[in-house]
Amino acid sequence: MDFTIAENKIRDIISNNQFSDVLQDVVDFLYEHFDAYNWVGIYRVEGEYLILGCWKGKQATEHTKIPIGRGVCGSAAQSGKTEVVDDVSKDHRYLACFVSTRSEIVVPIKKNGVVVGEIDIDSDVSNAFNESDVVFLEKVADMLSEHIC
Ligand code: SME
Numbered sequence: 001m002d003f004t005i006a007e008n009k010i011r012d013i014i015s016n017n018q019f020s021d022v023l024q025d026v027v028d029f030l031y032e033h034f035d036a037y038n039w040v041g042i043y044r045v046e047g048e049y050l051i052l053g054c055w056k057g058k059q060a061t062e063h064t065k066i067p068i069g070r071g072v073c074g075s076a077a078q079s080g081k082t083e084v085v086d087d088v089s090k091d092h093r094y095l096a097c098f099v100s101t102r103s104e105i106v107v108p109i110k111k112n113g114v115v116v117g118e119i120d121i122d123s124d125v126s127n128a129f130n131e132s133d134v135v136f137l138e139k140v141a142d143m144l145s146e147h148i149c
Contacts, residue, residue, distance in 0.1 A: 001033040003136040009033075014143055022147045024054040026140065030121070031056040036128040037121050039098060042109075043073060044117040044148050050077055057122070061097040071095035073120055076106040080115050082134055086127045098122060105129040109141040109148055117148040 006029075013025050023042050031040045039057030043050035043066070050073055052064040068077045072093050076083040083106045088094045094104070101122040109117040119141055123129070 003132055006030075006033060007136060007139055010140055010143060014147070021054065023144065024056075026144065027054050027056050030119075030140070036123045036125055038100070038124045039120075039122040041120045042117060042144070042148075043077075043120060045077060045115055050074065050118065053117075057098075059098060063095055063097055066095065072104055073106050073118060076108050076118055077115050080108050080110065080113075082107045082138060084129050084134065086129075100124045102126040103128045105133060105137065107134075107137045107141045109145050111145045111148070116145065119144075 010026055010029060013029060014022055017025060027040045027042060030037050039055065041055035042053045044053055048068050050066040050068065052061065066073050068074050072083050072085055072091065075093055085091045085094065085104045088101055088104055101124065103123045103126050105121050107119045108115045109119065119137055
């Protein structure tokens with residue numbers, strides 16, 4: 001799906017959503033509209049840990065609680081910077097969740113400059129995430145910052 005259309009649809013999902021879980025709806029939207037987004041999850045920061053909230057994919061992950069600083073997720077939470085891993089087999093920080101995963105993106109969600117959560121997406125193809133995905137997902141993360149609790 002075109003990134004601008006997706007951005008507008010997500011803005012609509014967030015502003016029209018009174019009765020269901022905004023985060024789950026956005027996760028579902030991303031999973032369903034981008035072929036290369038094969039597992040989509042949102043972690044929130046709780047003390048020294050990342051705790052998995054909602055997710056969508058074929059399988060559950062065992063990594064539901066990740067110390068800040070560990071793995072690709074923990075690194076992004078620590079630095080506050082988006083992480084793109086083109087080939088997970090070459091990144092020593094990578095915590096394996098699914099045998100099919102080849103690449104990953106982790107985008108911090110910040111409130112007043114403080115990391116409060118993150119979007120984590122795994123792809124079954126290598127090099128799945130380019131600069132357009134980064135720009136798009138950073139906008140989505142901004143839109144979600146008020147909805148992390
Ligand atoms: N691969 C992540 C762990 C989370 S799973 O991808 C869902 C990491 O290295 O931090």
